[in-house]
């Protein structure tokens with residue numbers, strides 16, 4: 134059951150000039166989070182900016198076994214993300230959640246390939262933790278502009294995740310899009326080993342990953358980012374064109390039916 | 406002192422004057438886990454045509470200073486599926502249901518109204534002649550006095566339910582539209598729907614909405630909406646449901662004092678889905694503080710003695 138809390142900012146760690154990790158004391162929300170779910174947050178109490186913004190839950194934080202809060206991975210791009218970048222410990226923000234349909238966490242013998250582009254890394258920390266609990270062999274394919282845009286690599290390694298990195302400028306890992314090493318891995322993978330692919334990042338990247346997965350006959354789930362009004366199914370703003378059977382594509386609300394979709398059902402050419 | 410928040414409007418009894426605005430609360434059932442729907446004055450559901458509609462492609466909303474533009478395009482399941490699937494749930498939750506009805510033609514409005522007249526659990530029909538972002542129907546009727554009269558009369562003929570036309574603010578003299586609605590048999594009017602508006606991405610020189618234009622809602626429109634409620638109240642003897650940018654009890658009070666018997670809250674519900682309790686508490690406090698026993702003691706009590714109103718439209 135989603136809750137709306139006035140969450141205290143515990144810490145705000147700037148990872149670079151654009152990226153930060155914001156830790157919120159929101160245990161009642163955090164303890165319900167499943168991998169891939171999101172929260173609607175609003176820093177500030179005024180009317181401008183007015184609406185909340187959706188954010189994937191990055192980490193669920195624990196003190197021993199007790200859940201203490203959650204974190205958000207933020208990239209400074211617009212008004213709200215600039216405010217989130219500038220928050221200091223003790224500040225409060227509204228945090229409503231958890232919301233949305235989570236990833237389906239696979240079980241062995243299936244392997245998990247998580248494919249992240251930029252801030253699309255956000256849903257994969259909680260997914261990696263859930264996969265680890267189930268002893269699923271997991272690889273993270275992670276792309277960014279340059280080495281300084283790749284974060285939390287040690288944390289993923291500590292969770293037993295194998296890393297394959299790519300940067301636009303070649304400063305770390307393979308030079309080029311993350312789909313370059315991914316395509317190679319698809320070709321090299323043993324046909325008999327079942328693999329489930331999870332992707333989050335720019336739309337063009339998720340589309341390319343979905344096409345690769347289809348070519349190689351692998352299951353794929355994508356976490357889509359769409360402009361959202363309410364996060365609760367009230368406004369019909371965040372629709373995604375989806376085709377689940379024959380007949381025309383349907384526009385479905387990504388806050389309720391997503392943000393996680395079977396990549397094969399998304400009608401990418403209509404997604405804009 | 407105990408106060409009575411209930412109001413009667415157009416033959417409807419509402420527990421309190423706070424109604425969820427159409428298009429901002431889905432079909433109501435989406436919120437049933439979060440909010441006790443029976444504690445709202447009413448629920449105005451998403452606009453319904455006869456058949457299902459897909460609406461406009463995304464991008465459907467964009468935020469603007471203290472407001473937002475939307476061009477949803479009235480995506481919906483159609484009135485028959487609504488009656489079969491949603492209405493029974495709304496009744497079970499104890500909601501007072503106001504059904505927002507749409508049509509591309511006058512016949513379609515009448516057909517939708519007729520179907521709802523046969524259904525159990527419909528409190529009133531809010532006739533949407535004011536949607537600013539669809540090609541046929543909507544504002545096309547609401548921007549013409551004759552269109553307004555024709556739609557309202559056609560709906561009036563086929564229903565026993567209260568008929569509440571929802572007026573557009575995209576006209577010069579909204580009070581004349583309230584008068585036209587009254588003459589055609591309306592029981593009340595609701596106003597305002599959104600203001601036709603536009604936002605442009607200057608880097609790409611493309612409109613920010615896929616539909617190019619959309620409707621502006623939220624706090625940015627509130628003062629204009631209050632003025633329009635005031636004008637209707639002064640000119641026409643017909644109950645009013647007021648709305649436009651209500652975020653707090655104080656905002657709602659402006660509408661009530663200007664002459665609205667009930668109010669709707671749309672965009673604010675996106676920001677705070679738990680707003681309803683706060684509005685009820687705030688109104689109770691206000692009435693107690695001012696020694697008023699009922700909401701109707703407050704409706705239309707604007708004091709403009711010694712103030713000249715100069716209409717600038719001529």
Ligand SMILES: Cc1cc2nc3c(=O)[nH]c(=O)nc-3n(C[C@H](O)[C@H](O)[C@H](O)COP(=O)(O)O)c2cc1C
Pocket residue numbers: 362368426427428429450451452475477479505533536571597598599621622623624626648649650651669670671672673
């Ligand atoms: C996303 C969105 C969808 C809407 N859909 C409808 C609709 O289906 N029918 C209708 O009569 N009004 C619709 N409206 C208008 C609202 O009901 C209301 O009249 C308007 O938003 C002003 O109130 P507010 O500022 O409190 O939102 C919609 C508004 C928004 C923001």
